Each structure stands twice: as C-alpha cells, then as structure tokens.
Amino acid sequence: MSYTHTKIWTVDKNKKTLPSDPSIVEAADYIKRGEVVAFPTETVYGLGADASSREAVNKIFAAKGRPGDNPLIVHIADYPHLDNLNVQVDDVERRLMEAFWPGPLTIVLHGIFPVSANVTAGLDTLAVRMPDHPVALALIKASGKALAAPSANLSGRPSPTKASHVTFDLDRRIAGVVDGGETGYGLESTVVEWKDGVCWILRPGGVTKEQIEKLLPDTPVRNEAGSSQEAPKSPGTKYRHYAPDTPLFLIEESRIMNEVRRARKQGKKTGVLSSSESYKDLAEEADFCLDMGSVHTPEVFSSRLYSALREADEHRLDVLFCPVFEETEMGAALMNRLKKAAEEPAAE
Ligand code: TXA
Ligand code: MG
Numbered sequence: 001m002s003y004t005h006t007k008i009w010t011v012d013k014n015k016k017t018l019p020s021d022p023s024i025v026e027a028a029d030y031i032k033r034g035e036v037v038a039f040p041t042e043t044v045y046g047l048g049a050d051a052s053s054r055e056a057v058n059k060i061f062a063a064k065g066r067p068g069d070n071p072l073i074v075h076i077a078d079y080p081h082l083d084n085l086n087v088q089v090d091d092v093e094r095r096l097m098e099a100f101w102p103g104p105l106t107i108v109l110h111g112i113f114p115v116s117a118n119v120t121a122g123l124d125t126l127a128v129r130m131p132d133h134p135v136a137l138a139l140i141k142a143s144g145k146a147l148a149a150p151s152a153n154l155s156g157r158p159s160p161t162k163a164s165h166v167t168f169d170l171d172r173r174i175a176g177v178v179d180g181g182e183t184g185y186g187l188e189s190t191v192v193e194w195k196d197g198v199c200w201i202l203r204p205g206g207v208t209k210e211q212i213e214k215l216l217p218d219t220p221v222r223n224e225a226g227s228s229q230e231a232p233k234s235p236g237t238k239y240r241h242y243a244p245d246t247p248l249f250l251i252e253e254s255r256i257m258n259e260v261r262r263a264r265k266q267g268k269k270t271g272v273l274s275s276s277e278s279y280k281d282l283a284e285e286a287d288f289c290l291d292m293g294s295v296h297t298p299e300v301f302s303s304r305l306y307s308a309l310r311e312a313d314e315h316r317l318d319v320l321f322c323p324v325f326e327e328t329e330m331g332a333a334l335m336n337r338l339k340k341a342a343e344e345p346a347a348e
Helices: 022-032 054-064 079-084 091-100 134-143 163-170 209-215 253-265 276-285 298-314 330-342
Strands: 007-010 037-039 046-050 073-075 105-111 125-129 176-179 190-195 198-203 221-223 248-251 270-274 288-291 319-323
Touching: 007 022, 022 037, 022 046, 022 134, 022 176, 037 134, 037 163, 046 054, 046 134, 091 105, 091 190, 091 209, 163 176, 163 298, 198 209, 209 221, 248 253, 248 330, 253 270, 253 276, 253 319, 270 276, 270 298, 276 288, 288 298, 298 330
Parallel strands: 007 176, 037 176, 073 125, 105 190, 198 221, 248 319, 270 288, 270 319
Antiparallel strands: 037 046, 105 125, 190 198
C-alpha cells in the first residue's frame, strides 16, 4: 500500500495528559480505523496495528516486507488488557511480569487468544509485552486495542531509535508516525519462554539473564542459542536482522588501529564504532569514526548502535570495525546484535 503522505505527530513524552492529547487521540483513531502507526517505546520504535484485525496486521507485514512466518509481539498497557488476551499465566510468568513490566521483557504465553491468526504466524503461543514508555502506553490506552507491533524498520534494516529512521525506511508506506523523541535502550526487548521447567531466553535484550536469575534463583535460565535442538525457537532469529550495508568486523579493541591502517593502505574507506577511550586516536586515522561511549558501558554503546549503523551506511564505507564486548549483562544483548549485523546473509 502506498500513501500520498505519512502523517507525523510530534508529542512531548513528559506531558502529564498524554492519553487525551489531541495528537495521541488522532493517532489512536487511525489505529481504530485499521491503519498502522509507528510509535516510540523504551527499546525501539514499533509499527502498531489493531491485533484483532487481519487486514490491519497484514498492512504491517506489507509495509515492512516482513516474511509472514515471523510472528509479532502484542503490546498492552495494563493488566485488564492481559486478561482480555485470554492467556495462561503460571507462577514464573507472573513473577516475571511483576518484576519487569512495564519494561523491555516480552513473554511468550500459551492460551486461546482473540488475536488475528497472522499475528502469531500460526504458532500456538503469543508473545506479549507491556512497554515502559508514556507515549506507547497512552496510544494503546487511547486506541482501546492490544497492538501488534514489530520494530518499525524495513525488514533487514537496523531497528529505528528515532522517528527520522522510521520515515527514512517507511515514508508513504504507513499512515503515520508518533514522534516522541529518541528511544532509551536502543535494542529490542528480551524475549523469554517458560517451558519444561526452564526459562528460555529466545532473544537477549534490556532485561538481562543475570536479572532474571536473581529473580528466579530456583529456576534454570538458559539462552536458546547454543542450547539443545529441543529448545523453543524464536522464528525471527533465523533471519538476518539489523543488517548494515557496510561489511562489519568485530575485533579486539587493541587491534582496531592496525586493521584500520592496513585497510587504508589497500585504498579502503574505513570506519570505526569506537569506545570513548580510543576515540581520539582512531578518529585521526579512520575516514569515519563515532564515539560510542566507554568500553565499560555496553548499555550506552547499545543505545547508540542502530543509529550509528545507519549513519555508517550513509558514508558508503568499505569496512566498519567495532570492538567486541564481554557477553555479560547488557554486553550479551549487544554482542548478539553485533554478531547478527556482522554475519553473512542466511540462505533463506
Ligand atoms: O523491543 C521490542 O521487542 C520491539 C518493540 C517495538 O516492542 N519489537 C520487536 O519486534 O523487536 P520484532 O517483530 O522486530 O521482533 C519480535 C521477535 C521476533 O524474533 C519474533 O520471531 C519473536 O519476537 N516472536 C514473536 N512471537 C513469538 C512467539 N509466539 N514465539 C516465539 N518468538 C516469537
Ligand atoms: Mg525487528
């Protein structure tokens, strides 16, 4: 579908009366009429539509160019919304919700849900999350709908952390964008599934494995990747996500300077996503260099990552270097996304 114009509503996320704000009310009307509207969350921008409408949800897949077998997360604003979804909630799941909602945790749940079948891509589970962002919560409340919402990027592009990223990818492919400023975490939510006595992390994100282990000391918490074949799979993980156009190389920070020099000798246009500690030296040597925060703050690096990948693409570099992080706390989610951005495209 093509629109002559994508409407932009600029809202102040700190405004007290957001749910009755005329911009939010109008954006919610678009959703009630079956249109898709992008909105900010605390992770990345989402592309929302009424989860009970097949036609509206189809517009999400069409706008993104997303494969139909990759299910969507349903976003809710409060617990009555969760009850309406008719999902089964066991003790472990209840504790996860109480500890981390609203927040960057998506929980895969069982039940017989009143959502359109294209939301779950035919799976018998439903992924649900309550975002911690006043604009997202206000929009969901004002629409009175549970919102199916993937990240608001073209399929295969980095997720958007600013409204301008959304319009770059989806201008005139969607009805509107609520611009509530930059998102916070900058990486997508953690996706978990409680199954067979194990809390599986299907996708690492803003809620860390360490935080979940602390909450559930008697429950095994395992990463889906690298575990047994029986582990539940998050269908989206088989696609190459978060892909910059520029070849990305992950190397030890101490080796980056040598690699930049070598690449430049070969006539290559080089870029670096640098730590603050190395920024001054590397910025002198490389054609393009961004200060991504200290090596000791992977959460700051994460919040800047997708924007940096988009910026790097605009410079048409031949190579982009990035340091590796220890895969603990937020470093786990960061390395997961960096490895996906660096790997070769999957066969499908
Ligand atoms: O932070 C986020 O989660 C953002 C914001 C907008 O909320 N959303 C997001 O959605 O990242 P998306 O569609 O880009 O990623 C959703 C992931 C995919 O990997 C998908 O396969 C997985 O969640 N997923 C959705 N439903 C699932 C289910 N029933 N079982 C297992 N995985 C599921
Ligand atoms: Mg996505």
